[in-house]
Structure formats: C-alpha cells, structure tokens
Amino acid sequence: MAQSIVAHEQGPIRPPNEANSLLLRLTRNCPWNRCLFCPVYKGEKFSRRSLEEIKNDIDNIDQAVKRLITISQENGMGGTVNRDLVAQVHARHPELLPVAYWQYHRGETVFLQDADSIQLPVEQLVEILELLKEKFPGIKRITTYARSRSLLRRSVEELTRLKEAGLSRVHVGLESGNDKVLDFMKKGVNGPQQVEAGTRVKEAGLTLSEYVILGLGGRSLWREHAVDTARVLNEINPDYIRVRTLAIHPASPLYEKLKQGEFTPLDDDGVIREESLFLEQLRGIESAFYSDHILNLLEEVNGRFPQDKGRMQAVINRYLSMPGHKRELFRLGRRTGYFRTLGDTNNPSLAEAVENIYQQLQDRGITVDQYLEDLMRRYI
Template structure:
C-alpha cells in the first residue's frame, strides 16, 4: 500500500498580509516576510502582544509575488486604460474563489497607487537575513521590471547584525528605505519602556543604514518619557536624530491602550501622562534642539497633536516652532475646541480653526461629549485610545 501523501509547508501556502504599515505606504503592495514582532516587549505597543513570531519561507513569498502579478495582468487587460472603479472591482473580486480575493484586492490597491512602492511586513523586514531578503528582492525586481521603492520596518538591533556590505548589497538589489522606531534618544526612557536598544545602538544603526545609501525614516514618540522625563526625552531624542541625520523624522505621539504593561504603570501612578500643554512644551523643546538636522519632519498620524507640523529642516524650524507656540497661548475655551476637534478627526492643525465649517464641526463634538476646559484632557485621552 502506498504511503499517505505528505503535504509540504510550501503546499500549505496561502497569500498573507500583516496588520500594519506606515501611513506613507497606504497604496503600497504589502508583502509579508515575517509574522508579528521578534522582540514584542515594548511596554507601550499592543499590536503583537500574545502573538508568536515566525518567519515565512522565501518560496511562499515568491508565490505571493507571483499571484499578485497574475491578478495585476488580469486587471490591466480588463481595464484597458479605464479608471479603477471600486464597485466594479468588488464585483470582480466576489466572483473569485475565496483564496484568490485577498491577492486580487492587493493587486488592485497597488495599481490604484501607481505601482510605486512595496512594503515588506511585519514589524522587522530585515529579520529574515541578508541571503533570504536578497532572494525576495531579486524575485520582486524580476517579476515587476519597472522602478519602484521597496521599504520595511526594522529594529536597530537587527540592523547591527548586518555587515555594512550586506546592507549595501540589499540597497543595490532594490531596498530603498527603512523605517526604524527610535521612539526616544534617552537611555532612561528606552530602558523604562523595554525598547531593547540603547541610544548608542540607535545612532550606530541609523548611521549604518545611511552609509549604505538606504533612506532612513526615524520615529520619535512625544510623551513617552511622561512628565518626569519629558525634557530629557525631548533633548536627547533631538540630539540622537541630529547625530544620525535621517532623511525623515516622523512623530508618533504616545497613547496608552488597555492591556499593555505601560497601562498598568499609568493606572498605578508610576507613569504620569503629559497633558496637552506639557506635550506641546515638549514638542517645542524638541524643535528647538533640532538645528543640526537636515531631513523632513513629518507628522503624518492622527495621534499627533498637530498633523500639519511638517517641513524641511532646518529651514522650516522657525515656522514649526511658531505653530506650537501659538497653541500654548490659546485661551482655555479655544484650546478645548481645538483639542476635541483634533482628537475627533475634524481638525488637522490650528489653521483649521479659521475654517467656519470645521470650527462648527469641532463645536458640535464638544457639545455632544460635554467637553469643557476642565475635562477635555480625559475626553481626548479616550478619543485617542480609539485610534490605536
């Protein structure tokens, strides 16, 4: 009698995409290189808690690429120059077998974004190793032979496992940009939130990425030091970023969801959250300490106090500082209106308060929630939790 057929891992393949990507990669093709986070100990991050890390095989990722390519060819043939229509796409998708719907939608989203970028998921795109990553990049470029950028999240510790020549080879194979969460340049803050990397390691890794010719998008988290370490967090983060001088500095303001270790520290009183004025003063000090940076400051996230706090460094620093200073001198009622409008999603920055329609929408949210200068901080904290 014949032996039962043994199903290999590659035969169990199905198309996968992970849960997260940067806002700048909203129209990218998302390729899942690994599942979840290899570190997963940061006290502020809820995303991968309780989920086991694993690597996907190069063969499975190649299959992901191939199935997207097949659907992309079909879409181009069917559309024949017509614009993408969401209702038509949904109709086409719903007539596909269940296993084909996710890659079809991934191809359609990528096509709608101009086929300009591929993002390697999940939390650390470099964790697969240089040989495996090179094989993935080679297959990407062979399958899609037009110019596009390839980006990924990475941890500083993982970057430091790569030799400079390995990073250079990946850049030559098409790796364009890495997104690294420094979160802070203050060693005390980094230890308290279990980031798993020191200030010196962040600086060394950032410089290594830049020396390889790979663009670096470095993240800092306003508020992460709490009240006690706010000033040190601001100064040390700015000085670390000046030492690295990345192409992009991105702000991601702290919000504390339930179920993470930092929530327990906050509830017990061991960690004190900054209120909006304290957060603004921290931002102002951060901006006052960034004179040696030359990249773009980007505030592209709903959690940030100002989503329009963006500009070229150091040229735009006076303008950026004046935006924060304007918030700090707002009368209490005006500040309450702005905060609720901002956290309620109808305002991006202070300039939007000059728009009668947006101002009216913010006032309506204030009335609905019963927001006053006395309770606005708590209301906004709850609104921010919904955005995580």
C-alpha cells in the first residue's frame, strides 16, 4: 500500500512569476488587512505559524520528493519527475501534486507565504531558510512578500542576515508613491517610507521587486499617482517594477466607495494614458519593467530601463493612435484571450473571432464596457 504523505499548508496567493515555485506558508493572512482595493484576506485573522509547524511542512515536502522519486523508479522513469509522472500523481496521489509540479519545474525556486513573512523573528526566518537550503540543495531562489512598514522595522544588518541565510528577493506592494492615494487606499505607509524600505532591501543586497497598481488614483488623482509613483521608484531604483491594473472586486472595501460615488475609476484608455505618463516620468533607473498580469491591457509593455523605454512607449502610442472601434475590439480580444499583442489585431482569424463576440454582445444589448467590467472581476 502506498505510503500516505501529509500535504503541506499553502496560502491563497503568490506573485505571477512564482507560478512554478514551491509555496511554503510561514504566516497566515495579512497583519494589516486594511487596504481598500485588496479583497484577498478580508475577514481572515493574521497569525504566525510556529517554527515547529513550518519545520514539519519542510519535512513533509522532503518526504514527498523522496516518494516521487520512488514512484518514478517503480514506473521505469529513472527517478525523474516528468510529465507522465505528474499525470499519474494527479490521478493517484493528489496530496503529492504541489511538490510534483515544483519538481517538474526543476525544484529551484521557493516562495514564502502569506502577505508579510518578514513578520517572523529574524532568527526564526534564518533557521527556516537554512533548513530549506540544507534539505533541498538545488534551490536557487527564495522569495517573499513584505510590507514596507515591516521592512522599516528591520535594520540593513538584519536584512543582510536574511540574504546570507538564503533569502534572494523581496516582493513589495508599493501600489503608489502618492501620499493622497496611499492615504485614501489605507495602505498604511507613505511615499518617503516606501523609499526608505526599498532602499534598505537594496542595501542588504536583496533583489527588490516593486508592484504598482495602474489606475489606483482613479479619475481625480491619476496624474499625481503616475508622477509620484515614478518619482519614488526613481529614488529606489528597484531591480523589477511590475504593474497590475486596478479591478475592483465586490469583496473589497473599495467596491463600497465605488457604489457611494467616493471613487471613480479610470476606463481602459485612461489607464493607458496614465501608464504613458508613468513611463515617461521613470528616469535614471536600471529596472526591468514587467506587465505580466492578466489584468493589464498591454502585456507587451516589457523591457529594461533605460534602453527599452522608447520601445515600451511606442507600444502605448500605437494603442492610443488606433481608431476608437479598433481599440474597443482590441480590449475585447485581449480580455477574452484571443489577442495578446497589438499585432494580433491584424491576424484575420483572431480578428474575426473577436468581431463575432462583439456582434453577439450587440445583439444582446450589452456594451463592451459592461461585459469587460464583469470579466475583469473574475481575474482578480
């Protein structure tokens, strides 16, 4: 009879680029949990998992890896975790699936969950990082989310200690650099504090990824949001800048503000104009810029500063100079998964498929905006 392995605990979210990473939960939920735009942990209480629980999970993962090797050998796959083995695990050993996916993707990256792992005492974090590296010597990158406020409670020396123990990268939800936007959205931090937190991470030699929410200033503060966010990032010069477009989930407090008329969101074209100003204001940095989120309209705005800035701006200008109906069709095609790039609008079969959806919406009396608003919420 197959040995049963207790699955390790995982939280609900991770950054888009950690899709192939092992998810190891150190804390549950978010210690702040007040950001208006964020529905993720609302109604859930923050807690730190005990060191014993976390070590137990690492042991379970280790056992799962060994069990996968045995199953692979027993099935003539030479101990490797390949596509066939993942399919077999899916059918017969679902408790091993997260570890099987991790091993299938080389088992080199780990993401520490949930929203703010840096809440754990430094000594505990060091012990966890060292244990991970000891049990899985193939690990090349360990990353975590951290709030700027929590980072400010850590000295550069403490962050350096985490780096030396194996932490590679910190993902920070900057969201905005404008104090009015940060205050309205109850982010619990201001622009100068974000600069200080980001600077400490970089001084410690950790890689820094900063997340920005396009559209977070709404109609009234979009210019300030674009200009001040760029200014803060120019001061930090993070390794990565990642953008995600605001979509207002009904479970987020911002939805109430929307209904009460206290927040008016930008439409897609407004967000792209804001992104244009934001890109234009990013100066003197050497960051990689990514739009790798399904909510972003222009996914192809990717590149490295300063050399790719002109090319990224050209993508935005190309979109904004398209005729109105073509922009509407692009938005529809992008959100329904037919188009990924502006060039896809010139593909006759893709364009025809999108035109068909457009006609069906017309026949049902639904506008593209109404349809996309509903669709976007499902992506949050």
